[in-house]
Amino acid sequence: KAGVTQTPRYLIKTRGQQVTLSCSPISGHRSVSWYQQTPGQGLQFLFEYFSETQRNKGNFPGRFSGRQFSNSRSEMNVSTLELGDSALYLCASSATQETQYFGPGTRLLVL
Amino acid sequence: AQSVTQLDSQVPVFEEAPVELRCNYSSSVSVYLFWYVQYPNQGLQLLLKYLSGSTLVKGINGFEAEFNKSQTSFHLRKPSVHISDTAEYFCAVSYNTGGFKTIFGAGTRLFVKA
Numbered sequence: 001k002a003g004v005t006q007t008p009r010y011l012i013k014t015r016g017q018q019v020t021l022s023c024s025p026i027s028g029h030r031s032v033s034w035y036q037q038t039p040g041q042g043l044q045f046l047f048e049y050f051s052e053t054q055r056n057k058g059n060f061p062g063r064f065s066g067r068q069f070s071n072s073r074s075e076m077n078v079s080t081l082e083l084g085d086s087a088l089y090l091c092a093s094s095a096t097q098e099t100q101y102f103g104p105g106t107r108l109l110v111l
Numbered sequence: 112a113q114s115v116t117q118l119d120s121q122v123p124v125f126e127e128a129p130v131e132l133r134c135n136y137s138s139s140v141s142v143y144l145f146w147y148v149q150y151p152n153q154g155l156q157l158l159l160k161y162l163s164g165s166t167l168v169k170g171i172n173g174f175e176a177e178f179n180k181s182q183t184s185f186h187l188r189k190p191s192v193h194i195s196d197t198a199e200y201f202c203a204v205s206y207n208t209g210g211f212k213t214i215f216g217a218g219t220r221l222f223v224k225a
Contacts (some may be wrong), residue, residue, distance in 0.1 A: 013200075033213070043201065043215040055210035084212065090154055098143045098193040098205045102215060 004103035018079040025093030032074040117216035132187040134202030142204040
């Protein structure tokens with residue numbers, strides 16, 4: 001089985017722009033979660049989607065949003081980028097809710 | 112509220128020596144416990160997990176962990192490390208709030224020296 005894939009792997013944007021990241025889960029997994037990883041804050045939960053519905057949400061501003069499609073693929077969007085949004089964004093998929101499998105991440109640099 | 116504390120931010124160790132990475136958690140509800148490893152510029156790879164049953168859990172790459180409910184700990188061990196084990200290790204707990212949430216410790220950087 002193919003693992004979780006994320007595109008793009010690297011991205012450079014400037015302040016004020018918006019960005020969309022994509023995640024394709026492991027085949028058959030219906031839950032997709034997103035995390036932000038930074039040296040200062042570590043791994044922080046953004047949100048989780050299950051069957052196209054947001055089921056859980058972390059403490060991030062409304063500039064961070066996501067969605068899930070009927071094929072379980074998910075996208076997250078960050079609008080009005082700030083320097084502090086520079087991070088590794090990780091997607092994880094799950095079939096059994098409690099166990100997550102992570103993708104390689106998208107490294108976003110905001111200039 | 113749930114929390115995870117990894118007691119060491121960095122652990123240097125010589126090759127072929129044993130290692131223990133410590134993890135304590137706090138929770139008012141039942142949790143599942145995990146260890147993940149992250150190599151540079153990569154995502155997290157699941158090393159092992161404790162869901163129920165035997166408190167000694169064996170994972171990939173020769174790692175094992177023991178769940179201790181009374182001490183709320185889930186320490187990761189390996190009897191003999193290799194240079195290739197140099198990486199960041201994350202302890203995590205997952206709990207059900209009408210949908211599972213997972214919180215991670217701050218990570219422990221294992222540095223294996225020749």
